[in-house]
Amino acid sequence: MAAAILGGDRRALAQSITLLESSRPDHHRAARELLERLRPTLTDKALRIGVTGPPGVGKSTFIDAMGTYLIEQHDKRVAVLALDPSSGQTGGSILGDKTRMLQLGQSAQAFIRPSPTRGFLGGVGEATRETLLLCEAAGYDVIMVETVGVGQSEYAVSTMVDTCLLLALPGAGDELQGMKRGISEAADAIVVNKADGGNVAAAELARMQYQSTMRLLPRSEPGWEVPVVTTSAVTASGIAELWQIIVEHRQLLEARNGLRARRAWQHEAWFWQIMRQRVQERWMHQTTVSSRLPPLLRSVRNRTILPNQAADDVLAWLGFRDASSAPAPPPANQHPPPR
Numbered sequence: 001m002a003a004a005i006l007g008g009d010r011r012a013l014a015q016s017i018t019l020l021e022s023s024r025p026d027h028h029r030a031a032r033e034l035l036e037r038l039r040p041t042l043t044d045k046a047l048r049i050g051v052t053g054p055p056g057v058g059k060s061t062f063i064d065a066m067g068t069y070l071i072e073q074h075d076k077r078v079a080v081l082a083l084d085p086s087s088g089q090t091g092g093s094i095l096g097d098k099t100r101m102l103q104l105g106q107s108a109q110a111f112i113r114p115s116p117t118r119g120f121l122g123g124v125g126e127a128t129r130e131t132l133l134l135c136e137a138a139g140y141d142v143i144m145v146e147t148v149g150v151g152q153s154e155y156a157v158s159t160m161v162d163t164c165l166l167l168a169l170p171g172a173g174d175e176l177q178g179m180k181r182g183i184s185e186a187a188d189a190i191v192v193n194k195a196d197g198g199n200v201a202a203a204e205l206a207r208m209q210y211q212s213t214m215r216l217l218p219r220s221e222p223g224w225e226v227p228v229v230t231t232s233a234v235t236a237s238g239i240a241e242l243w244q245i246i247v248e249h250r251q252l253l254e255a256r257n258g259l260r261a262r263r264a265w266q267h268e269a270w271f272w273q274i275m276r277q278r279v280q281e282r283w284m285h286q287t288t289v290s291s292r293l294p295p296l297l298r299s300v301r302n303r304t305i306l307p308n309q310a311a312d313d314v315l316a317w318l319g320f321r322d323a324s325s326a327p328a329p330p331p332a333n334q335h336p337p338p339r
Contacts, residue, residue: 001015001034002034002037005038005134005137005138006041006137006138006139008139010111010138013134013135013138014111017113017115017134019034020127020130020131021127031130035130038133038134038137039133041137042133042136042137044136044259044260045141046135046136046140046143047141047142047162047163047246047250048132048143048160048161048162048163049142049143049144049145049161049162049163049164049165049246050145050157050158050160050163050164051063051144051145051146051147051157051167052146052147052157052164052165053166053167053168053191053193054168054169057167057168057169057193058167058193058194058233059146060082060101060146061101061233061234062167062191062193062231062233063080063082063101063104063144064101064102064103064104064233065103065231065234065236066239066242067080067101067103067107067142068103068107069239069240069243070141070243071104071107071109071110073240074243075109076109076141076142077110077111077139077140077141077142078107078109078110078111078140078141078142078143078144079110079111079113079135079140079142079143079144080101080104080110080111080112080144080146081115081128081131081132081135081143081144081145081146082101082112082113082114082115083114083115083128083146083147083148111135111138111140113131115127115128115131128145128160129160129270132145132160145157145160145161158186159266159270160270162253162259162262163188163189163249164186164187164188164189165189165190165191166189166190167191167192167193168190168191168192168210169192169193169194170194170195170199170202170205170206171199171202171205171206185217185218187214187226188221188224188226188249189227189228189229189242189246189249190207190210190211190214190226190227190228190229191229191230191238191242192206192207192210192228192230192231193230193231193233194232194233194234195230195231195232195237195238196235196237200230203230204230207228207229207230208228210228214226214228221249221252221253223256224252227245229241229242229245283314283318288317288318289317289318293314296313297310
């Protein structure tokens with residue numbers, strides 16, 4: 001399978017991603033072995049682009065236009081990882097993003113993979129980082145990650161891409177306030193989408209407003225003024241200009257060794273994410289915890305004990321005197337340190 005991926009086999013790539021997303025332990029072991037075999041071939045040449053924004057902003061249609069432009073005008077191989085929210089009741093996902101990427105889906109130089117979030121926070125999926133590595137090994141030049149939406153926790157995509165695009169709607173009011181500072185500070189460019197038809201004037205007004213707002217926020221990269229552009233997936237206007245901005249941002253990162261620093265920080269963030277997940281899974285299955293947890297949860301639900309005291313009790317079962325004596329990893333989804 002590793003040899004087939006390195007040869008650009010899309011079927012093998014799709015099967016490998018399914019292996020990564022499986023919950024079976026034997027599949028987890030096989031996926032780890034596959035990634036380890038591919039690791040020496042990774043060169044960091046692929047350009048990773050995150051696309052986030054509120055529902056209805058046109059992320060899928062925008063990616064369709066951008067990916068088609070890159071294939072037709074720059075002969076790029078484009079991979080798209082489209083994340084779809086999973087139901088909190090059934091666990092299922094619609095996985096319909098591919099139906100809104102009709103042009104891109106017909107190209108032999110494109111690979112589109114819809115994946116469920118399965119309750120994983122941050123607007124991305126549990127195996128998104130591993131899937132990125134598989135797409136890079138398969139030789140894709142540009143990899144775009146489409147998140148499920150935008151909010152205070154939805155900027156996790158910035159911890160795994162080189163350039164993060166924040167899509168906004170014209171005439172939506174003070175949208176950056178609704179997005180909060182987390183995602184706004186993580187954005188490397190703001191894209192006012194749907195700037196066509198009767199929205200052209202409103203899009204230009206929104207562009208100027210967002211530009212003024214972004215000057216008040218910390219920069220995502222030292223020396224980088226976050227640009228604000230207008231685009232239309234229908235007319236393809238602004239797509240070429242935006243691509244040039246993405247290229248310039250990548251060149252800035254490479255010129256100051258920032259790309260290597262960003263990828264190193266992203267791998268560390270990835271490590272802590274896995275540690276949190278696996279530590280939680282391990283202690284949940286410890287006899288000391290599993291046998292005493294049900295009555296403790298009943299007490300929490302009955303409000304005879306506060307959740308913070310219950311958490312301290314669990315830590316005491318594990319040998320920690322209080323929460324302050326337990327290991328404290330860095331905060332989740334924190335932005336990369338200044339370089």
